[in-house]
């Protein structure tokens with residue numbers, strides 16, 4: 310019986326443990342979590358979502374405060390088109406976060422950064438170019454392009470000195486999206502180094518329709534993409550993602566030719582994960598019925614989350630002067646429209662409720678949007694319940710090694726001594 314450790318992911322002539330920990334914004338996949346994956350010979354992701362805010366928290370910078378001050382005049386104005394990002398500041402924040410992570414790296418693995426195209430930041434092209442270039446400047450090993458088709462993203466960095474050296478990858482959920490992407494990059498003579506194929510059971514945003522995601526399954530999509538790659542004579546590692554809960558689940562994909570797997574949910578309850586401790590306990594406690602897919606994200610993509618997430622129904626004032634990561638090319642965000650509608654319908658009310666959309670920037674920043682994978686309800690089976698009714702938080706190393714060495718769908722429990730730590 311095979312285990313994950315019997316396989317290796319080959320990238321650029323080197324071999325890695327074929328486990329990637331997926332990017333989880335905003336700073337849920339922390340540097341500490343990514344560094345553990347790299348130390349153990351796999352691949353970890355940080356995320357550049359809301360990186361000025363992440364930098365403020367980690368490095369005592371004041372990017373968000375400065376931006377808020379600059380746009381204070383606009384706070385009561387529902388037209389947010391004036392709110393822009395200073396590209397130099399954005400680059401500085403990215404270089405701080407990426408640079409510090411890379412400096413701390415030990416071991417044979419790699420650190421990638423997850424860059425979501427849907428963070429359009431009221432200037433989609435310019436801000437994305439800045440984010441990608443600054444991450445390359447700061448020495449990131451690779452960039453995973455996510456939450457969008459990224460048809461123009463390689464073009465944005467084609468003149469960067471590290472364009473061919475850094476590993477560049479894309480997340481797709483269908484053979485169609487992959488075809489579109491490959492057609493675009495063929496003009497640049499630069500194929501992606503890896504392709505993450507994310508199925509409908511993943512956490513975060515989903516690349517499927519809100520009404521039809523249940524009709525898809527990761528094995529089928531992987532088979533279709535394998536067949537396409539073979540027909541096109543393309544040899545690019547495919548990384549399967551979404552709902553892979555045990556080492557045996559992973560082996561099921563590796564045996565069929567996947568180069569690796571990307572996993573995230575099991576790491577949400579590790580010490581190194583950025584979620585606050587009480588939120589980790591919410592994830593542990595969740596039942597299957599608590600896990601829903603809804604349309605509250607202003608991005609337009611369905612998102613999976615716990616139904617008790619505080620973000621749902623919250624009618625806070627849009628926080629674009631401080632954040633504004635989802636402002637589109639015209640300076641609008643779907644939450645602003647929903648918020649305005651409710652304010653107009655309830656004049657004078659101090660208790661505005663908005664159910665159809667949420668202010669994702671503010672709520673992700675405050676860990677009040679509990680996005681999660683479909684297997685979250687099984688997390689309680691991966692640990693010990695403590696005397697006070699809470700669950701023992703795990704180490705990232707424990708979870709990583711459980712994926713790497715487990716057979717027979719077994720889940721290794723942590724040493725109970727951990728409980729006292």
Ligand SMILES: Cc1cc2nc3c(=O)[nH]c(=O)nc-3n(C[C@H](O)[C@H](O)[C@H](O)COP(=O)(O)O)c2cc1C
Pocket residue numbers: 330331332333334335337356358423425455456480507510511512513514550551552553571572573574575577680681682683684
């Ligand atoms: C809490 C959480 C946050 C996530 N945030 C992001 C994100 O910011 N960008 C992204 O591309 N994927 C995100 N994902 C998806 C993961 O990177 C990963 O591909 C997926 O969840 C793997 O499936 P699994 O969670 O079932 O293991 C997130 C997943 C979780 C659980």
